[in-house]
Amino acid sequence: MSARDITIAPGAASPAWKALLYLLMIGIAVASAFPLAWMVLSSLKTPAEAMQTPPVWIPATPSLDAYSKVAELINVGRSFANSALIAGVTTFGILVTSLMAGYAFSKYRFRGRDALFAITIATMFLPPIVTLIPLYRLVGSLGLNASLVGVILPNLANAFGIFLMRQFIAGVPDELLEAARLDGASEMRILFQIVAPAVAPALAALALFAFVYHWNSYLWPLTVLQGNSDNYPIVISLSRLLSYNRSAVNTNLVMAGATLAVLPPLILFVFLQRFFVRTITASGMTGQ
Structure with a gap:
C-alpha cells in the first residue's frame, strides 16, 4: 500500500474540535462580558451591598436609586x-x-x-x-x-x-467608474452613489x-x-462622581454613571455589527 492510497476520513476529529472551539468561544465571551455585567449589577445594588465583603454578585433588592442620585449630581x-x-x-x-x-x-x-x-x-x-x-x-x-x-x-x-x-x-x-463618467455622472455623484455603497x-x-x-x-x-x-x-x-466617591460607599453611583455612558456606543455597535460581515463588493461588480 502506498502513501497515496492512505486517506483520512474527512471531519473525523470535527466533533471534538468543534466542542473545544465552542468552549473556548464561550470562555472568551464570558470573560469579555463579565466587566460589563458587573458594572450593571453593581449599579443596582444598595451602598451596603456595594461595600460587602465577600462581594455580592446579585443584588437582593435591585434598585434604580443610584441612577436617580446621578441625575441629581x-x-x-x-x-x-x-x-x-x-x-x-x-x-x-x-x-x-x-x-x-x-x-x-x-x-x-x-x-x-x-x-x-x-x-x-x-x-x-x-x-x-x-x-x-x-x-x-x-x-x-x-x-x-x-x-x-x-x-x-x-x-x-x-x-x-x-x-x-x-x-x-x-x-x-x-471600469465601473469609467462607465459612470461616460454616462455623464459627476465625480461627486460617482463617489456618493457608486463608491460609497460599495464600501x-x-x-x-x-x-x-x-x-x-x-x-x-x-x-x-x-x-x-x-x-x-x-x-x-x-x-x-462623570468625573464629578469620582470626586464624590471618596470611599466604596458610593461605588454604585459610579457604576450607574458608567452604565449610562456606555449605553449609546453599545446600542450603535448592536446596530452596525451586521455590516461587518457583509461583502464589500456588490452584485454585478465581481465579474462573475
Whole structure:
C-alpha cells in the first residue's frame, strides 16, 4: 500500500474540535462580558451591598436609586446632548473627509500622491499628547476656546479613516467608474452613489470606531472647554462622581454613571455589527 492510497476520513476529529472551539468561544465571551455585567449589577445594588465583603454578585433588592442620585449630581441630559453632538458631528466629518480623501488617493494619479499619503499615514504614529498644545493654540487663535466647535473642528479628518477608505476603495473596479463618467455622472455623484455603497461595511466600521473614540474622549474636551461645565460631555461630567466617591460607599453611583455612558456606543455597535460581515463588493461588480 502506498502513501497515496492512505486517506483520512474527512471531519473525523470535527466533533471534538468543534466542542473545544465552542468552549473556548464561550470562555472568551464570558470573560469579555463579565466587566460589563458587573458594572450593571453593581449599579443596582444598595451602598451596603456595594461595600460587602465577600462581594455580592446579585443584588437582593435591585434598585434604580443610584441612577436617580446621578441625575441629581450632574446634568445628565445636557451632558448626553453635548457628547452626542461632539461624537455625532465628528463621526460624520470623518466619514466624509475619509471617503473623499481615500477616493482621491486610490483612484487619482497626481504628482506627489504617494509622498502625501505617506505623510498622512505618518501622523498616525504621533501620540495625541504631542499635538495637544499646538492644536490648543490653534483653537485659541480662532477664538473657539470653551466651545463645542473648538472640540469638534480639529477632529473632522482622521489619518486612519483615510487609510482604511483608500484600501477598500482600491477594490472598486475602475471600469465601473469609467462607465459612470461616460454616462455623464459627476465625480461627486460617482463617489456618493457608486463608491460609497460599495464600501458601506468599511464606512460602518469606521463610524463605529470614530463614534466610540470621540464619545469616550476626555483629555481634549477637558483642555478646550476649560471649566465651562455647560458644555461638558458625559465622560467629563462623570468625573464629578469620582470626586464624590471618596470611599466604596458610593461605588454604585459610579457604576450607574458608567452604565449610562456606555449605553449609546453599545446600542450603535448592536446596530452596525451586521455590516461587518457583509461583502464589500456588490452584485454585478465581481465579474462573475
